[in-house]
Amino acid sequence: MPALAKRKSSSLASRTEHGGSMDLRSENTGRSNGECTPQKRKLRSNSSPMKASPVSTPMKRTSPRRSADVNLNTPENGIEGKICKRLPKLRKSPVKSLLNDFTAKQNWNPADAEQIRAVKEALHVSTAPSAIVCREEEQKKVLEFCKSCIEQEKAGSLYVCGCPGTGKSLSMENVKQILLDWAEEILGKDQPRKRSNGSTSPLQLLQNLYSHKPQSSGRKMMIIIADELDYLITKDRAVLHDLFMLTTLPLSRCVLIGIANAIDLADRFLPRLQSLNCKPAVITFRAYSKDQILKILQERLTALPYTIFQLQALELCARKVAAASGDMRKALCVCRSAIEMLEAELRESSNNLNCSSVETTFFEKHNDPDVAVVKKQEIDIVRIDHMAVALSKTFKSQVVDTIQSLPHHQQIILCSAVKLFRGGKKDTTIGELNKSYVDFCKSALIPPVGILELSSLCRVLNDQGLLKLGQSREEKFKRVTLKVDEADISFALQVAFWPFPCLFIVCLCETGNPFLPKLSSVSSVKSSPDSFVLDFGGILFQVLHPLQLQGISALERTHCLKAFTQMRKAISSRGECATHVSFQQRVDF
């Protein structure tokens, strides 16, 4: 949605006050979510002349956003000049490193709040970059299309598609700006706006406009940029059709550019245009590759006069994000949170330093000053480990942590659900779950809770998104499905607790496991000094003596032997066959 567009249009509106530029208004057709609504009310901010540039004015209190000298007669491209204006301010920041003279770029002092703020702002999603890299190809195509349409004074439609975060709206803004300037040079002044009156709907007005002969000669071309086009899809697809049909009317003078995410929007929702032979041309904005992301990040950071990131850190970020989605916003977000990691580390180290400040001053006097400075410099840039932590925080799912911190009974419920669904069933009822749960509790020697309590625990798990509860009149017949992957649960709970009281279980007997005989033959196994039988939850497992195991290394055999003897001791002290066991991750029983 054109948040950027709105900003530009306000600057546009203010520039028309100054007069002289072409009034390429983008109109709104009826109920669309199109570009922006006509600026009926002038906001206070618009009237003040400083608003011409997107950099905000200094207000009563000290603002973190300094406006450098804002030149009222700024160059036409407001966006391009923004970062340049900020540079003079930044160079005045104090820099402490001694190695200043030897490096091309100054060293960054992360303790300086001003510099941190500048860096974060350069990496913020809302900051439009000074030059839009990696999208030159696509922009060129769009520009050529629009220019040819304008020159030949004929209508056309274009469809831009791509995943979120690939720079579509940004590029369209840029294109619009370039076209405005280009058109200003080539074509003449604007025409006075015509007031519309009467009760005709806007759609009819536009259609009339384009079907009949023009009243005045030399009417202007109109470029319509419609962002988030898929919100216009109604059940009968009338709105989209009417919009695109505007370009097919005989005397139409509008160029329509639609932006959306789906590649096949034009095919699926506008089949009729095919017959009229005016299907919109499609330009795909592919997801960013690793090199492109790296280039864009570096471009944003070149504006700052110091190095902030280690090159490997940036590469790691680019690689991970490109592999995941190719979404530029995510890359910027990860970089910002890496800076925050650095800040946190600095805070911690300064806390430690404060405690031992006497020692350090002592050392600094005696040691080489260069060494001390080099040490300090190591904390100064964002290293690869900061980036790794930031990446893991962004991409990690919280499921494993949450499952590990659930209370025991809820974990038992998850395990009993896993056991029930092993046979290929995908859902069950609370009554069945209760039976399985009670069996687990018996083998873990924890008193089970009643079925009322169980169903309220299931509801808690449902709220958290781990289970899914269906509706039913009776509690016992509510259907239960697992929403978490079974592998996550087993991984989360494979912690070994030994010996008692026990947690879990999670068993994992797989029929393909070479260490375990098939279940059908279990009934013939008896307890022998070499192996014993575990009964848990009604399923029998035979635990073989490690010497009988084939195909494991000596180290694993020692581990197995240890676990085996411990288990056997525990079981014999209990005097019964059924017990709870815990498994270590390496050993697969």
Add this chain to the structure above:
Amino acid sequence: MGRENPAEKALGLLRRRLCDPSFVFKPFSDSPDSNYSKLKFIISSSVTEACNNSILLLGPRGSGKIAVLELVISDLLLEFPDMISVIKLSGLLHSDDNCAFKEIARQLCVEHQLLFSKMASFDDNSQFMIAMLRECGLAHKTIIFVLDEFDLFSQGKQRLLYSLLDAMQSVSSQAVVIGVSCRLDADQLLEKRVRSRFSHRKLLFLPPNKEDMQRLLENILLLPTDSTFPQDYTVQFNAKLQNILADERFKDVLNTYINTDSTVNYLLKFLFRAVSNMDLVTGFLSLENFKTALSNVQRQPKLECIKDCSILELYILVCMKKLEIKEQNSYNFNSIMKEYKTVHDSFQTSDYYAQNVCLRAFEHLLQRELISFTDSRGNNQSIEFRPVKLLVSSHELHQGLKSYRSCPAILQKLMAG
């Protein structure tokens, strides 16, 4: 008022503390690793650096997400008096986009003393919000949007989320969007456009571990050593409490309680019950208070019902259980009587009663809802012929028999065998 018993005052103080979430979560605000500090750092850096941010608070219900958020916001309001305004929305009330925008407009109007018109349309409200965001951005006021029950906002077309997050993409607005949800996968529910604009910061609120739990208990239950209470009373109270907290049996009680639900809210309910059981005569908490609280919480209504049954009724229940084990899917009173006779014949019990007495016992069981008819219609049959089913599970029956005051051994044997 005369001399107030310090025990009563202490009780009042403890109860007040337990009902005040900001008191409960305050000790966690010191450590730099806690969610409080992380949240505070993120919001305050957004305010001071004038950039936009979004964050999601996740955790089970009752783990203190809103409490910590309120603490952070009240601290920030003190620190930056005029630079923050807070808009609160709830997914239960405002999940419809129209309602949400109306509510945002209303709250903004109240905050800035503007007139709010109820007749404003959806477009007007959304325009207003975007204009206000821009204005506040210019005036360097950050708007904090708190979206409670965030997962409910992601139903439908997600227009509110999209407009909010998209407005935050422009330089001119200064806003922080904080989503609070109990669903772990709340951000998977978002559309990909909205998810792309949402910065993937998540704070997980996990139940407290052992040290945190200890700190929590001490913070709540220890009396302050200032002059509100007589000095010797305070010292004695605190010493006794420390003894209880270090006692193994207390730890067992606590662990049994927390095995079901380990959120802070649940723990507070338990403490409230325990504190209310405090003996006002002695004026000190004891281990018994906690044990009674536990047994009050872990009630099993059906077990208590079984304990009130007569021996004959128990016989009837056990016979029904045996019939179920024999896999007779539907049985009625007459078949139960046959089973009863068989039991009597094989074991020569002394509890053999006539048919009409048994029928009375049967009706009692029906009234107490330990058994019920399988079909609810009746078909004008008399009670003896309608099929019945058990409403207690075999486990509950077993438990009930074990805890019955003078259960005949035969019944236990029948249940086991």
